[in-house]
Amino acid sequence: MKDILDAIQSPDSTSADFANLPLPESYRAITVHKDETEMFAGISTRDKDPRKSLHLDDVPLPELGPGEALVAVMASSVNYNSVWTSIFEPLPTFGFLERYGRLSELTKRHDLPYHIIGSDLAGVVLRTGPGVNAWKPGDEVVAHCLSVELESSDGHNDTMLDPEQRIWGFETNFGGLAEIALVKSNQLMPKPGHLSWEEAAAPGLVNSTAYRQLVSRNGAGMKQGDNVLIWGASGGLGSYATQFALAGGANPICVVSSPQKAEICRAMGAEAIIDRNAEGYKFWKDENTQDPKEWKRFGKRIRELTGGEDIDIVFEHPGRETFGASVFVTRKGGTITTCASTSGYMHEYDNRYLWMSLKRIIGSHFANYREAWEANRLIAKGKIHPTLSKTYSLEETGQAAFDVHRNLHQGKVGVLCLAPEEGLGVRDEELRAKHIDAINRFRNI
Ligand SMILES: C/C=C/C(=O)SCCNC(=O)CCNC(=O)[C@H](O)C(C)(C)COP(=O)(O)OP(=O)(O)OC[C@H]1O[C@@H](n2cnc3c(N)ncnc32)[C@H](O)[C@@H]1OP(=O)(O)O
Numbered sequence: 001m002k003d004i005l006d007a008i009q010s011p012d013s014t015s016a017d018f019a020n021l022p023l024p025e026s027y028r029a030i031t032v033h034k035d036e037t038e039m040f041a042g043i044s045t046r047d048k049d050p051r052k053s054l055h056l057d058d059v060p061l062p063e064l065g066p067g068e069a070l071v072a073v074m075a076s077s078v079n080y081n082s083v084w085t086s087i088f089e090p091l092p093t094f095g096f097l098e099r100y101g102r103l104s105e106l107t108k109r110h111d112l113p114y115h116i117i118g119s120d121l122a123g124v125v126l127r128t129g130p131g132v133n134a135w136k137p138g139d140e141v142v143a144h145c146l147s148v149e150l151e152s153s154d155g156h157n158d159t160m161l162d163p164e165q166r167i168w169g170f171e172t173n174f175g176g177l178a179e180i181a182l183v184k185s186n187q188l189m190p191k192p193g194h195l196s197w198e199e200a201a202a203p204g205l206v207n208s209t210a211y212r213q214l215v216s217r218n219g220a221g222m223k224q225g226d227n228v229l230i231w232g233a234s235g236g237l238g239s240y241a242t243q244f245a246l247a248g249g250a251n252p253i254c255v256v257s258s259p260q261k262a263e264i265c266r267a268m269g270a271e272a273i274i275d276r277n278a279e280g281y282k283f284w285k286d287e288n289t290q291d292p293k294e295w296k297r298f299g300k301r302i303r304e305l306t307g308g309e310d311i312d313i314v315f316e317h318p319g320r321e322t323f324g325a326s327v328f329v330t331r332k333g334g335t336i337t338t339c340a341s342t343s344g345y346m347h348e349y350d351n352r353y354l355w356m357s358l359k360r361i362i363g364s365h366f367a368n369y370r371e372a373w374e375a376n377r378l379i380a381k382g383k384i385h386p387t388l389s390k391t392y393s394l395e396e397t398g399q400a401a402f403d404v405h406r407n408l409h410q411g412k413v414g415v416l417c418l419a420p421e422e423g424l425g426v427r428d429e430e431l432r433a434k435h436i437d438a439i440n441r442f443r444n445i
Pocket residue numbers: 080081084089090091145167205209339340366
């Protein structure tokens with residue numbers, strides 16, 4: 001592994017040098033174990049502790065198949081899907097690996113008693129499998145997390161609709177929270193040259209998801225002037241949704257839970273900010289009963305901030321706790337676009353407000369190949385910036401996932417895999433200097 005790292009850090013290394021480097025038989029990776037899926041039985045979701053279930057293991061290098069690449073991972077990031085994996089909710093991810101393993105001789109590799117997790121990476125291609133021509137050893141890359149087979153016509157217009165669509169490192173094995181990762185070569189995209197490894201690894205999953213959910217015609221198709229209600233506006237998804245709204249000439253109404261988070265939104269350029277904690281919204285009177293008076297109070301506050309206008313698009317992901325309010329505050333003909341249900345997936349809302357006011361709910365999930373590429377292009381051009389607040393070592397991944405689970409983090413949390421320190425891998429100092437304040441906006445807060 002040291003030779004790999006030396007080659008990555010040497011400015012003189014050629015593609016042939018990387019191709020000739022011997023690959024290690026094993027590498028270090030963050031895993032969950034199949035024989036531990038019941039370890040949190042009887043414990044509340046909040047108290048399930050990722051530090052107990054996430055392990056740093058030495059694992060054998062997987063065989064490289066056609067159309068695939070092995071990548072030396074310099075940095076990765078923690079996504080909420082890794083939190084779900086680590087607490088075995090809503091179901092253990094081993095079922096996904098078993099199902100994938102039944103697909104073909106090659107996919108059998110994924111069905112193991114351990115699951116190497118992680119759905120982001122920035123690193124360097126080490127080897128490519130047969131049929132890969134666009135990438136070669138030594139290429140500096142990021143990887144998006146859409147894994148598809150594309151053998152069915154269902155996914156040929158929109159690759160997210162492939163019946164064998166999977167999220168790499170969640171529904172497949174050999175993810176990015178590791179020293180080496182296995183990806184399909186179609187997941188690879190150029191690493192933005194003005195960012196360090198950990199900065200480049202941070203946006204991938206959430207940036208692409210926010211792009212489809214909010215900007216793409218497959219999602220809400222946001223346009224100039226739209227009032228966009230963004231839950232968790234300084235969090236993983238929300239910090240990119242806020243940037244897309246601002247960059248696209250829309251008006252983000254940012255919901256956060258502390259003055260510090262409100263300040264981050266202000267620093268990004270948002271003006272309309274609601275501190276849900278300070279304003280004490282209680283959309284549920286008890287576990288089973290919502291309080292429409294609170295929806296109205298929330299809507300009134302939004303009208304104060306918008307000069308009397310209602311919401312064109314809600315960027316939803318908290319789910320059960322907020323969904324009733326989200327449907328209510330949307331304007332006639334407006335859109336609620338949802339990609340998650342962090343607080344519970346059995347939503348309740350008053351359907352009269354949906355049909356009588358001709359609103360629509362759009363389900364959105366990650367991004368297709370093209371959308372992921374377009375989202376990465378915006379990062380590479382310095383139009384949208386990483387929202388990395390803090391990095392951890394690979395050994396500390398459990399703590400990093402704990403922070404995200406407990407909502408103790410800001411923006412995105414990074415993990416250094418092979419990178420010995422932060423700040424390495426920058427190739428375009430000029431573009432970096434132009435955007436340095438925005439790149440550092442979330443750091444150390
Ligand atoms: C990029 C980052 C993203 C995120 O962070 S997202 C957040 C994390 N992700 C999650 O929380 C999602 C985790 N996944 C799940 O919870 C489950 O994955 C799903 C609920 C999405 C799906 O459940 P399942 O059990 O895997 O699949 P089924 O489709 O429910 O299959 C069960 C059986 O139901 C049959 N079935 C499906 N549709 C129909 C239909 N329309 N009519 C009749 N039957 C149907 C199937 O065939 C199958 O059957 P048979 O068990 O016999 O094989």
